[in-house]
Amino acid sequence: MQLVKKFEIKSRDKIIHFLNNQHVGRVASIDREGYPQVIPMNFVWLDEAVYMHSHPAGEKIENMLRNPRVGFEADQHVCFLPSYFFHPTDASQADTLYISIVVKGRAELVENSEEKARALNALMMKYQKEGRYEALASNMYTVREVAVIKVIPKEMHGKYKIGQQWPAPYRLKMAEKIMEREGLESARHILKIMGIEFNKDVLEIANEPEM
Structure with a gap:
């Protein structure tokens, strides 16, 4: 992946910090006909991987079992800059301020109940910061029945344009x-x-x- 150096996020720590503060990511898998399928997902970064929970059956699961190579993306739209900020009439001058992270990696279904519970609890901590729930245990029925997808990055790149x-x-x-x-x-x-x-x-x- 080629990035313009001045727009590249060079710090891995800042990439991870950004991911931890985004609520929606998008995972892309390849369907039976070779088309990419892109699905918005809740996610959490944990132990050097992206974790997502899912219904145990569905097209994205079938895609990943057939071809584990996937893409993952999270972004933040900061601000649209209208063309007249830069030129009185030239519409091509319009621009956008943004931050985005793109991951290429391997997807797998987590089978270990302890790892599944750890990932699900991390998701709860991220999305329900106020608490008011009991932590999930590996022997719970809900942990056994839900699917947890793990994306292990091969490449991870960040790009930002914020002035x-x-x-x-x-x-x-x-x-x-x-x-x-x-x-x-x-x-x-x-x-x-x-x-x-x-x-x-x-x-x-x-x-x-x-x-």
Whole structure:
């Protein structure tokens, strides 16, 4: 996979941190006719792999048993930048700020009950942070009956475009335009990702948006 170096996420720790904070990923398998099937899934990164739970029967399971080579992707849309931010009339200048992670690897069904329970508990900890549930045990019927898919990465790459390629004055200028279009409350989260803070009616570079 070829990436433009200035848009590549170089830190593996930051790739994993990003994955741990995304709620939806997409797993791609190959069907009987050779077409990719892409399915949105809840997931968790655990012990150097992506884990997902599933109904024990279905097309994606059949695909993975037949061909374990799969793709997995998670992304975050940060902000659409309309063309008029860059040119009065040229529609081709429109752009998007985003972060994305792409994994190529091998999928397998987890058979070990202890590993299944560990993965399911990790999913619960990720999605139900407030607790209020009993941890799942390996001998529970629900653990035995549900399918847990494990994707072991062969390659994992990250790409991001959040204004890091712009000089600081231009990034602040774009931040002003984003605030005008999105409104202050919506813009705060976008600006934080861009490494910009809005304090006392002043925009400031808080940190360089490097990943």
